[in-house]
Amino acid sequence: MKKNYLFVTLGLVSAITLSACGGSEDTNASDKNNDTEQETTENAESETTSSDESESEENEEEETDGEWEYQVGDTNEDGSLKLLARNDTSETIETASISLDFPQVTVAEVVEWPADLADYYDFEPTGVIQIDVEVLNSSEETINFYIGQATITTSTGEQLEPDFLSSDHIGGEFIGSVNKSGSVRYMLESSDPNEIEWVRVLVDAPHDENFESVGDDIDVQIDF
DSSP: OOSSSOEEOOOOOOOOOOOOOOOOTTSOHHHHHHHHHHHHHHHHHHHHHHHHHHHHHHHHHHHHTTEESSOTTOBOTTSSEEEEEEEOOOOOEEETTEEEEOSOEEEEEESSOOGGGGGGOSSOOSEEEEEEEEEEEOSSSEEEEOGGGOEEEETTSOEEOOOTTTSOOOOEEEESSOEEEEEEEEEEOSSOGGGOOEEEEEEOOOBOTTSOBOSOOEEEEEEO
16 A cells, blocks of 8 residues: 555654753852752753653654655656645445545656556556555455445546556455455546546445345545
8 A cells, every 4th residue: 555655754853951050169058958959959840841851752753653755746756656635534434344444545647657657558647546445344254345446536527447557456355354455546547637626436335245235335525
């Protein structure tokens, strides 16, 4: 699921400098005691501040976990794709014993179609839609669910089938309580990827070993 757009963890590093106070040599014993107490208090406060700052830094590190390596507007390493849009907020979809998640759905513009792919396609796509998928079968029964064959339509009027050359092989038979994940990719043939406002994902209902449907068809729209 991380072929084009990967998760990264961003770390924050900072230095904390602590200072201590010292008493004067010509003060009396009482003043020295007061100075010592003040130093102890200040040191304790400094240690508390240091601890709070360390906890704050750890929280900041945790909050940055899960950010994407490529942000909208970035071009990938080989310069072939520019990321135009991403949705990573869709909710879990449940049908029968199947739970379906889309960790991210992205739209990318083809900046330069690699020459080594020209022999495998009879057209040069204008863009690529990638749907990252996580599927869980919570039943102990064998269920068939073909998420890897999902049809999509776009706000620009294209109806597309998966590009099997670049997509992961997911879906199919779920033997008992198992999960599968991967990416399904679709090549835009004619429309401008910059104009895509939503993608509609359609998947047939899961069925059992007797080819009887055990849930509902999936029809969900992902907005950008």
